[in-house]
Amino acid sequence: MNTQDHRIRSSSGQAVERLRELIFSGQLGAGSDHLESELAESLGMSRTPVREALLVLEGQGLVDVRPRKGVRIKPLSPVDMAEIYDVLTELESLAAANAAREGYSADDLQQLEHTINLMDSALEENDRGAWARADDAFHAELVQLGRNSRVEAIAQMMSDQVRRARLVTLHMRPVPNRSNEDHRAVLDAIAAGDADTAARVHREHRTAAKKVIVDLLETHHLSSV
Amino acid sequence: MNTQDHRIRSSSGQAVERLRELIFSGQLGAGSDHLESELAESLGMSRTPVREALLVLEGQGLVDVRPRKGVRIKPLSPVDMAEIYDVLTELESLAAANAAREGYSADDLQQLEHTINLMDSALEENDRGAWARADDAFHAELVQLGRNSRVEAIAQMMSDQVRRARLVTLHMRPVPNRSNEDHRAVLDAIAAGDADTAARVHREHRTAAKKVIVDLLETHHLSSV
């Protein structure tokens, strides 16, 4: 998001990247506590770059630094999830509306259409992992089309926070058949330059998704993931 | 936003607070570059806590850390300002809608009404500084009523980024007479539990404000503030 191009040179940057991987893969589980010195040792570097990385990750909402109690991988409650989905709903709908106003050509929107096709294939093959990755890509691409770098950054942060929770929920929820109709409707509205429809359809899409996830967490008594 | 209650104990926390003051007061001007060692000396501490503070401030969008070129106090272009206002418009309107749904009593809303009254007085006395502070307070209180901690945090960050620019624009723009009608209309809609109206009125309010500010910057050829 901020620093290097391809090869992360600084230890600090490496620490951010590797800690993110450990968090998203679940190796650093939600709610677990970790000492700076342990993390430093496991990453093969001194505490200094690890501390700097932890400050960055705290700013991204992924960890809580709690003096003398270790850094906690931030757990997400159903309330947190609802908050995050509400933010995503608003900002992505704004992005959809702005995208529609940009007057993109069919060619400009090819990538987004391709991503929707990927989701279709994933659904047919019942490959939920592939579907999730394509869904992430769809939302990221949509937001990019809105051309607001702050919206992009915030949406990315919120998506990151949700990603870990999906490790748990992905195989519990119903197959998201409905989703792709919504995605295509948003794409069509953008292509037609209809900002209101793009925003409205996307808003409904996200609102429905929020309900599915939050209900799922509450039904299964997952007070934090 | 994150750590201490009243007395900042750690140097790192002090550095964040004091650097923020220096930025918002204009003593560290937009676009200016500064060495870590200079900042450390002027704050009377070593580089370590200053570096940590700069990482936090970078996360808040207030500075850019550019290796070997010093940290730059992030300047805002008219495009940046438009982006920020768009984010604020969406999230505050969401907050207004959610506030309306909370079913607050007149008593709960007393603080917000008081703040609007403060703005009225400030306008009568033509005290733009007081008006600006009350306007900040209004928006902060509104967002709090929406009960979404992430919306609060993001709105705060965006407001912070705008605050420095207002040093320049505050005395250039027309007296914001219209503003308070809007504020009262939002308050009334919240009190009436009318979420759609609250969101719509607030959206129109912010959209108008965005236009005033962006036009002002462009008219005066302020490519960055």
Place this chain on the structure above:
DNA sequence: GCATAATTTAATGTATACATTAATGGATGA
């Protein structure tokens, strides 16, 4: 035996020395 206070301990917070790196300026060559 229980509560409170003092001591110990284990973690974070800070300073500093050192390593690394990219920009600068100068020398060397064509």
Place this chain on the structure above:
DNA sequence: TCATCCATTAATGTATACATTAAATTATGC
């Protein structure tokens, strides 16, 4: 004269030693 390469330098990046602090544990008084 100009371009390229090398050396210098000045900044950031990292490791480490040390200071500080809050929690845990033990000791002490009642």
